[in-house]
Amino acid sequence: MIELENVGYNYGGGELLHEVSVQLAPGSFHFLTGPSGAGKTTLLKLCYGALMPTAGRVRAFNMDVHGLDRDQMAYLRRRVGVVHQDCRFLDHLPVIENIALPLLVSGRELSHEEANLQELLNWVGLSERAHALPPELSGGERQRAALARSVILSPDVIIADEPTGNVDWEMSQRLLQLLVELNRMGKTILVATHDLSLIRAAKNQVQARVLRISNRQLQLAGADL
Amino acid sequence: MTEGRLRKLILGDAQADRVVPPSGFTAQLTLFVSGAMAFLTVFALALSMASGRLADQWAEELARAATLRINAPAEQRAAQTEAALEILRQTPGVATARALTGEEQAALLAPWFGAGVPVGDLPLPQLIEVTGDDAGYDAQGLRLRLQAEVPGAVLDDHTRWRAPLVDAAQALRRLAWVSILLIGGATAAMITLAANAALAANAQVIEVLRLVGALDSYIAQAFIRRFTLRALTGTAVGVAAGMIGVFLMPEASAEGGFLTGLGLQGWGWLAPLLIPPLGALVAFAATTRAATKRLGELS
Numbered sequence: 001m002i003e004l005e006n007v008g009y010n011y012g013g014g015e016l017l018h019e020v021s022v023q024l025a026p027g028s029f030h031f032l033t034g035p036s037g038a039g040k041t042t043l044l045k046l047c048y049g050a051l052m053p054t055a056g057r058v059r060a061f062n063m064d065v066h067g068l069d070r071d072q073m074a075y076l077r078r079r080v081g082v083v084h085q086d087c088r089f090l091d092h093l094p095v096i097e098n099i100a101l102p103l104l105v106s107g108r109e110l111s112h113e114e115a116n117l118q119e120l121l122n123w124v125g126l127s128e129r130a131h132a133l134p135p136e137l138s139g140g141e142r143q144r145a146a147l148a149r150s151v152i153l154s155p156d157v158i159i160a161d162e163p164t165g166n167v168d169w170e171m172s173q174r175l176l177q178l179l180v181e182l183n184r185m186g187k188t189i190l191v192a193t194h195d196l197s198l199i200r201a202a203k204n205q206v207q208a209r210v211l212r213i214s215n216r217q218l219q220l221a222g223a224d225l
Numbered sequence: 226m227t228e229g230r231l232r233k234l235i236l237g238d239a240q241a242d243r244v245v246p247p248s249g250f251t252a253q254l255t256l257f258v259s260g261a262m263a264f265l266t267v268f269a270l271a272l273s274m275a276s277g278r279l280a281d282q283w284a285e286e287l288a289r290a291a292t293l294r295i296n297a298p299a300e301q302r303a304a305q306t307e308a309a310l311e312i313l314r315q316t317p318g319v320a321t322a323r324a325l326t327g328e329e330q331a332a333l334l335a336p337w338f339g340a341g342v343p344v345g346d347l348p349l350p351q352l353i354e355v356t357g358d359d360a361g362y363d364a365q366g367l368r369l370r371l372q373a374e375v376p377g378a379v380l381d382d383h384t385r386w387r388a389p390l391v392d393a394a395q396a397l398r399r400l401a402w403v404s405i406l407l408i409g410g411a412t413a414a415m416i417t418l419a420a421n422a423a424l425a426a427n428a429q430v431i432e433v434l435r436l437v438g439a440l441d442s443y444i445a446q447a448f449i450r451r452f453t454l455r456a457l458t459g460t461a462v463g464v465a466a467g468m469i470g471v472f473l474m475p476e477a478s479a480e481g482g483f484l485t486g487l488g489l490q491g492w493g494w495l496a497p498l499l500i501p502p503l504g505a506l507v508a509f510a511a512t513t514r515a516a517t518k519r520l521g522e523l524s
Contacts, residue, residue: 070520078438088429105437
């Protein structure tokens with residue numbers, strides 16, 4: 001699905017990532033962990049093309065992201081669902097329209113997707129809040145709405161950046177549950193988190209691999225978590 | 226642009242339109258400026274058409290009309306007038322030649338001397354009004370012949386003051402066209418600035434749209450459509466106001482001179498109706514350019 005080959009990334013003030021290689025196989029579940037500022041978000045952005053590597057190659061769906069023009073990049077984003085750290089909604093549109101936004105921008109007929117949309121809202125437990133504006137939602141509701149938006153186009157890969165960053169334990173369990181369900185449906189999942197208890201909780205339910213960034217390198221963490 | 230895209234642009238996509246938040250104040254400014262520009266364009270257009278009309282009219286009237294002045298002692302005046310009329314009748318290209326009566330000459334002088342002056346008693350030269358036909362006559366040949374046969378006759382074909390008048394009218398028309406072009410350019414500049422401001426103000430929205438896989442063309446369209454429709458509405462209102470203004474100008478009249486002829490006539494009334502579509506086209510091009518450039522700069 002997504003392959004990083006000796007990828008380096010340099011913000012200008014020194015190298016943040018060095019010789020990073022990883023393959024996200026179809027149907028796999030990966031956690032990405034590491035201290036704050038280690039480059040978790042950067043690595044995720046490299047995976048969905050929001051950043052270009054300064055060294056090495058990133059391949060997504062067998063295409064080198066370096067060679068993609070802006071339109072091809074947009075088509076790539078439709079195949080990768082992203083749950084941003086701070087969610088990123090259009091604050092002037094109600095939740096339901098924000099969730100349906102990927103459908104809208106890819107030119108799908110919204111009336112045909114009405115049933116899917118309702119089902120998705122039920123799944124993330126936001127049916128009651130469908131017509132609220134994003135700023136009116138709680139942290140957990142925002143994260144669930146962002147997750148619903150990321151999966152509405154039925155992407156092959158879902159990348160989530162600290163989806164449980166500012167929600168309580170119960171809510172993070174619920175979000176994890178949703179991600180696990182998606183993985184069971186065959187989606188490739190990559191979740192950045194520094195919450196080790198979340199990773200432990202996941203390991204009971206799904207075969208997840210844990211990648212750790214330390215010293216600018218990516219390491220496969222053992223079962224010692 | 227594909228037909229589908231064009232249709233979408235005109236009919237609109239109410240859903241797609243909502244992805245960009247409404248912007249109250251800049252929208253009003255765009256409307257106001259495009260309205261004001263359209264209003265000015267109507268006047269520039271009316272000026273250009275009127276001055277063009279004047280130039281043609283003056284050139285034509287003056288080219289065909291000439292005056293023959295007979296400066297002769299009182300006792301010879303009648304005979305010389307008769308001889309001159311005879312020559313004029315024989316000259317090819319002269320449609321009519323008519324000696325003005327005493328009353329007509331007095332009427333011509335009335336604005337200078339007042340009505341009470343007995344101009345009939347003054348030793349005035351006799352004036353003959355000469356009108357050429359469409360082909361025109363040979364003024365130089367006529368002059369030579371008159372010189373030989375009617376020594377007191379002076380032919381004035383108005384060339385002396387015709388040329389500067391026609392030049393002035395044509396210069397006026399050129400100025401009006403330059404003004405229209407400048408107004409068009411200023412409108413394009415204003416829309417570009419407004420579109421850039423809107424794109425900058427909505428950087429967050431654009432980022433979200435890119436994140437969920439929107440093509441640049443989709444994002445651009447939301448802005449293009451908005452500014453095109455605003456320009457169309459603004460110019461339509463401006464043109465309507467401008468046309469009412471022109472309509473309320475006094476009718477062309479002899480007393481008012483050429484100033485009162487500065488309106489639109491006949492088919493000319495249709496010309497301002499082209500301004501809103503052209504304004505919309507300018508806005509479309511300016512926004513497309515601004516959006517393409519701006520979006521290309523984003524990651």
